[in-house]
Amino acid sequence: MQVLHQLPQLKSPNLLVGAATADDAGVFRIDRNRALVQTVDFFTPIVDDPFTYGEIAATNSLSDVYAMGGRPLTAMNLMGIPTDLVPPKIINAILRGGAMKAKEAKCILVGGHTIRNPEPFYGLSVTGLVNPQRMITNAGARVGDLLVLTKPLGTGIITTGIKRGIASKALAQKVIKVMSQLNIVGAELAEKGLVTAGTDITGFGLLGHLGSLCRASQVGAEIDATALPAIAPEVHRLIEQDCIPGGTRENLKTAEDFTAFQSATNAQKFLLSDAQTSGGLLLCIAPRRLAAALRILKKLRTPAGAIIGKITRSPKPGIWVKN
Numbered sequence: 577m578q579v580l581h582q583l584p585q586l587k588s589p590n591l592l593v594g595a596a597t598a599d600d601a602g603v604f605r606i607d608r609n610r611a612l613v614q615t616v617d618f619f620t621p622i623v624d625d626p627f628t629y630g631e632i633a634a635t636n637s638l639s640d641v642y643a644m645g646g647r648p649l650t651a652m653n654l655m656g657i658p659t660d661l662v663p664p665k666i667i668n669a670i671l672r673g674g675a676m677k678a679k680e681a682k683c684i685l686v687g688g689h690t691i692r693n694p695e696p697f698y699g700l701s702v703t704g705l706v707n708p709q710r711m712i713t714n715a716g717a718r719v720g721d722l723l724v725l726t727k728p729l730g731t732g733i734i735t736t737g738i739k740r741g742i743a744s745k746a747l748a749q750k751v752i753k754v755m756s757q758l759n760i761v762g763a764e765l766a767e768k769g770l771v772t773a774g775t776d777i778t779g780f781g782l783l784g785h786l787g788s789l790c791r792a793s794q795v796g797a798e799i800d801a802t803a804l805p806a807i808a809p810e811v812h813r814l815i816e817q818d819c820i821p822g823g824t825r826e827n828l829k830t831a832e833d834f835t836a837f838q839s840a841t842n843a844q845k846f847l848l849s850d851a852q853t854s855g856g857l858l859l860c861i862a863p864r865r866l867a868a869a870l871r872i873l874k875k876l877r878t879p880a881g882a883i884i885g886k887i888t889r890s891p892k893p894g895i896w897v898k899n
């Protein structure tokens with residue numbers, strides 16, 4: 577949401593990434609080789625199991641540091657909970673899920689804050705480190721870069737299907753596995769200088785986040801809709817049953833302003849707009865670096881390594897979807 581533009585802003589030559597480019601995190605230079613990456617994210621429960629919810633929320637929060645090519649250092653819990661309705665055992669399970677993921681990310685939990693709130697929410701504020709010469713931002717994309725997506729799409733559609741009771745148990749397990757996988761690959765690729773630009777795919781869907789990247793880099797993007805990976809074929813059946821979250825519909829409406837869909841099917845449009853929770857990274861990679869990047873994706877068992885399109889020269893930033 578564009579609510580930052582009227583706020584008083586202090587300028588600093590050390591502010592390398594601020595609010596202007598809709599990036600995943602702010603980046604502030606400490607010295608030549610080090611910059612702080614700062615981000616905060618939280619959301620309401622998307623799965624029933626409290627431990628799994630904690631894991632997914634933490635994975636999603638940590639992702640914004642990885643999406644900038646950084647490594648998380650420290651984190652703090654942010655929680656709102658209706659303490660009169662939720663027993664301490666459940667609260668503990670959420671926090672344990674988050675702590676497990678922070679540990680996996682080698683990120684130290686240093687504290688946090690909990691408030692009483694009618695609707696539960698949980699997430700982390702994360703501080704990371706990145707080499708400013710190697711960071712991944714929305715603004716670095718170059719014409720000819722290939723677009724590589726590291727997780728399959730459909731978390732919004734599937735979690736809606738779970739809530740409606742029309743998703744299979746196997747599909748529910750699959751989506752949880754995808755959502756709780758850390759995007760460490762962003763840091764690995766950045767440190768080896770293999771990425772020119774990138775972002776993670778979350779609430780605004782693939783088109784929304786790619787749109788921001790195109791605007792920040794002043795380029796166009798071409799997407800091959802037949803190359804889009806879905807979490808499972810069942811996602812298409814859910815779309816046919818009109819199992820589309822409100823956020824996904826809104827994303828599609830917004831994206832229509834800067835996207836030419838040509839002959840894309842409705843299913844492809846919804847997949848491209850689906851609001852993701854703890855989604856994958858969308859990375860711009862020069863063709864000559866692709867093989868090295870894909871090797872790292874494979875080594876880290878990244879859920880997807882799909883080449884879904886490329887960056888194009890364009891007088892106006894926008895997205896062209898081919899089928």
Ligand code: CO
Pocket residue numbers: 599600639640643775776777778
């Ligand atoms: Co993000």
Ligand code: CO
Pocket residue numbers: 600616617636640778
């Ligand atoms: Co975020």
Ligand code: CO
Pocket residue numbers: 599600601643644712713714774775776
């Ligand atoms: Co970014």
